[in-house]
Amino acid sequence: MSFHDSAVPAYLQTLHSLSNVLKKAEDHASAKKIEPAALLGARLFPDMLPLTRQVQLMCDFAAKGCARLTGSEVPSTPDTETSFGELQQRLARTIDAVKNYKPAQFEGADSREVTFPSGPGKTTTLSGQQFLSNFSLPNFYFHATTAYDILRHSGVELGKKDFMGLN
Amino acid sequence: MSFHDSAVPAYLQTLHSLSNVLKKAEDHASAKKIEPAALLGARLFPDMLPLTRQVQLMCDFAAKGCARLTGSEVPSTPDTETSFGELQQRLARTIDAVKNYKPAQFEGADSREVTFPSGPGKTTTLSGQQFLSNFSLPNFYFHATTAYDILRHSGVELGKKDFMGLN
Numbered sequence: 001m002s003f004h005d006s007a008v009p010a011y012l013q014t015l016h017s018l019s020n021v022l023k024k025a026e027d028h029a030s031a032k033k034i035e036p037a038a039l040l041g042a043r044l045f046p047d048m049l050p051l052t053r054q055v056q057l058m059c060d061f062a063a064k065g066c067a068r069l070t071g072s073e074v075p076s077t078p079d080t081e082t083s084f085g086e087l088q089q090r091l092a093r094t095i096d097a098v099k100n101y102k103p104a105q106f107e108g109a110d111s112r113e114v115t116f117p118s119g120p121g122k123t124t125t126l127s128g129q130q131f132l133s134n135f136s137l138p139n140f141y142f143h144a145t146t147a148y149d150i151l152r153h154s155g156v157e158l159g160k161k162d163f164m165g166l167n
Numbered sequence: 168m169s170f171h172d173s174a175v176p177a178y179l180q181t182l183h184s185l186s187n188v189l190k191k192a193e194d195h196a197s198a199k200k201i202e203p204a205a206l207l208g209a210r211l212f213p214d215m216l217p218l219t220r221q222v223q224l225m226c227d228f229a230a231k232g233c234a235r236l237t238g239s240e241v242p243s244t245p246d247t248e249t250s251f252g253e254l255q256q257r258l259a260r261t262i263d264a265v266k267n268y269k270p271a272q273f274e275g276a277d278s279r280e281v282t283f284p285s286g287p288g289k290t291t292t293l294s295g296q297q298f299l300s301n302f303s304l305p306n307f308y309f310h311a312t313t314a315y316d317i318l319r320h321s322g323v324e325l326g327k328k329d330f331m332g333l334n
Binding site for chain 2: 153
């Protein structure tokens, strides 16, 4: 087994499924004459992040996760998306970037140390395995699920199969 | 690296953090004189599962995931919990069960085939790595995050640090 297989297929599955979830949300908005911004700015609670930020963050955790695990340059992506179309482009660019990593780049990455920012002026160092299992993937799924939950709560017809990429 | 390290620490971190999240929810209910059942039965949408079921499901995905990956007997756990205390016991039993698996039991599990029920009268067969990365962990995090999101939406004061087990 390559450590690549613990990371890349997981990110890709949920990036693809969220792209499909957002497509259904956009279609729903169009069919029900809902302003797209009403969904893009929807939140589960006033001090939680809105849909757009949840999607941007899941993209960041996937792209930066792969970069840090492979010792590649960590991409810095401005959060400028204001439409479903732009969020789809962000997801597509993230999918391309994640797909681009080769198994050889992950060689030994499970035990290599990864140092990453963990708060203002703070860094944390973990083994690659711990970084993936205890930091990057939980954060990635947290934002992906919350994006789904915001849309579900807003009345978009979705099921867990959409989240799992089975539709 | 042992394949154990891709699975067990991930499940444990989030099982522990959800136990802390539920403790905060119970304290919140008590301080605000909210009937516990109002939180335990809370949903993000009428046809979504309530908090109690989200917690039961995350426990199942963790316990059954480890059992299937190690070729152990798959536990069948009745979903009878009706209080915060009982959900804490369910989480504690799940944590004990997951902790009990030894690295040696995961030896070769990444490439071993896992066959599991995937719908009424249907089974799916995947490699252990695919089962973990593309089925068990995404489902586990989906229900854990949705439990958190239900409580957040219900006004319990929580932050992502609670979900990540950093508080």
